[in-house]
Amino acid sequence: MICLDMKRRLNMMSRLETKIFKTKQIIRGLTSDRSGNFGIMAAVMAPVLLVAAGGAVDMSHAFAKKQELQEKMDAAVLAAVLKSDAKSQRQEVENFMGAFLPEDTKDGQTVEMSSAAVLTVSNNPDGSVTGTFADKFKPSFLGLAGLNELNISVSSTAIADKADTGGPCIYVMGKQSQAVLINSGANVKATKCGVDVHSTSNPAFIMNSGSTINTMRFCVKGTNYIKNGGTLTNLEVGCAAADNPYAGKLSEPTVSSICTTSGTRDGQTQVMKSGVHCATTFNGSPKITFEPGLHIIKGRMIINSGATVVAEGVTFYFPDVNSEIRANGGLTFTATAPTSGTYKGILMFENTSNASNSNNKQQYIFNGSKGEQLEGIIHLPNRDVVYNSTTNQSNKISMVVNSMIINSANWQLEPYGSAGSSGTVGSVRLVR
Template sequence: MNFLTMFRERFARDDRGTIAIVFALTLTVAVMVVGGAIDLGRALSERSRLQHSADAAAIAGARALATTNGDAQAIAAAVFSSNYGGGATAVQPTVTFVGNGVKVTASGGVATTLLAVAGIPNLPVSAAAMAEPTFETVDEPEQEGGDVCILLLDPNKHHALLVNGSSYVSAPSCEVHTRSGNSTDAAMINSNVHFDVKKSCVIGGTRLHGGSQGVVGPIEDGCRAALDPFAGTLPVPQIGACKPQQNFNGRTAELTPGTYCGGWNFNGNIKTINLAPGVYVLNNSRWTFNGNLYGEGVTIYYADSNSYWQLNGQGSVSIQAPTSGTYKGILMYENPNIANRTQITINGGSNSIIKGLIYLPSRDMTWNGNSGVEADELTMVFNSLIVNGNTTWRVKPFVTYGIAAPRNNSGGGKVTLKSIRLKPVE
């Protein structure tokens, strides 16, 4: 047996130093466990601070939204920053409006210490909170109420209401409410406008632009505009199989309820479209027409942001909502989950007789010149509204789906802010 062989055998039998190796390995694991617990504890503490800040921001934003005390989004963001003060990296709150409330979300990361050695440089933290106002009616002397025929929901838009020259709006029994908090230009009324309304209630400010205005009803800036009373309350129809495309060239188009998909062009030689009573679901569908459109007892539902009607040309429109059943009073409305804003335009020459609720809170509506609206019972809700020159409207409130101004319109009471409450995050 040579020397190398003897050395290997003695080294293999020798157990001196084994305990030190095991201890070193065990100590490393123990240090990692303790360090991980410390890092996790810091992350949990940071998340608690983040949640507290989000709660406070949501409550402050909801209060501002309800009382028109400034820009709700800016106030919520400022309250979040003052409560949080830093800690996690790059935390910027996101403030959005959900129904009548305010939602605040925030996320960031907590830098680790010993866990970084294990390849975990940070631990993500996030929080979300949603708050909405509640109101109560308190007794006060009887006062005259007002019915809101037009409600515009965009909270910050420049010119959320824009009425351009030579427009004629006759709605002396209607209020127009604009929820934009833009301090100077939430609403703009241009020169040579007839805007005879019971009241224009604007959370922000109104600009009367240009030369002399015509008849302009009372304008109240800094007004507590009505909240959206229809959010999440309207029935959602079932989306069925798509109806087959048809060629109506040169004849009257007789349409029946159901689901319509894709583009439907009723221009050209189609002079008249008749809608049978029922619910018409537009699923990724665009209707464009310049002829006459008639329908009684009809409801139009936009299933997505790509669906809309485009009215052009010299045709006339006479459509009325159902007078009974599930969709009573609902003329035109959309999927409540549509998030992005899209535009709908009604162009010159179309004269409309409309009856019912038009609820399109995600749409920026434009009514262009030489179009007219006659409506004895009409409520309209849009994101924003432009009424262009030579447009004539004669509108009266719609009782079935009316919007009460923020007071007891029957007299005997005044609606005041009761509380701001946190809600489960949707």
């Protein structure tokens, strides 16, 4: 719609037409007795009549330009919402609106294109993209009446609906041979998500008899594998394995040189405050409660057989590849990620900014447990994860690892957050 400023100018035009009508009445009165004055009055009124007629033409052109801008902006945001980052979305909108922008357009969220035109592109919390363009229309005739410009603005918002096509709960990023090894006794069920394997080596994975992997999809980028038996549902080879969705996006904390806890801890009840835990070992079979917050595990934390661990609203961070939580078996473990704050949704993650970690990948071992319930993002791309003995797990996770060995596990998997959707776009639409 033409903005309020333009409406005020339309009201001025209406008042101008009223004055013209009254002037005509005066002219009729004058010319009834003084027909010689008609030429003089006509000459006086000519500019006024020209402005009235020309103003209608100006308004028609202004509406036509607004309609053109609106159509371009609608198309621009529909294309932009398919892009994955703000910079690309901005560039896509500029590509569509290029005819209305000067040559010196700069990247940014809000940029004044000239003294008149302004383009804004913004990301909304629901994933939609809004584009707004404001410009000034210079009329040809209304300038005679003091209306030198008319403000025009358009706005559009588009959103992309995601198609649930069985994306990964587990991302195996390693390119090496045998990136996944499934041994006898493995029993994994994930009907709402799957496993994506990036290896193209020969073989990319090996599956042995006596195992069952029932996932929504088992996507392997390579085409060579060894299957010695067992049941594997929804296998796809040569498929487009999903990229690591968290690469470079997790904020790594500064690790204090002061240890909050360290060494051996005795006692059947242990309460762990957030902080740095250095090479800590728990004797006996205690109940260990991690208070909500960030817990930095520096070195190996050893939890003996039979212990119970409760960690609700907790994030575990490993500053190097030699740091881990190692349970010796018979563990009962319940852990959930924070629901707000800097580490919202992150249950476990490691330092990936230090090249020495990525160049020195290490094992991360989950030993047998009575039951584990984990919920959150587990980002361990520098770890070769191993599940030993019988591990009973019910996880709602999105896990990234370098490689994986499943020796024996009863594992129920459900997607966490955006896991379970491959990110494939089902449709895009305008929402306003």
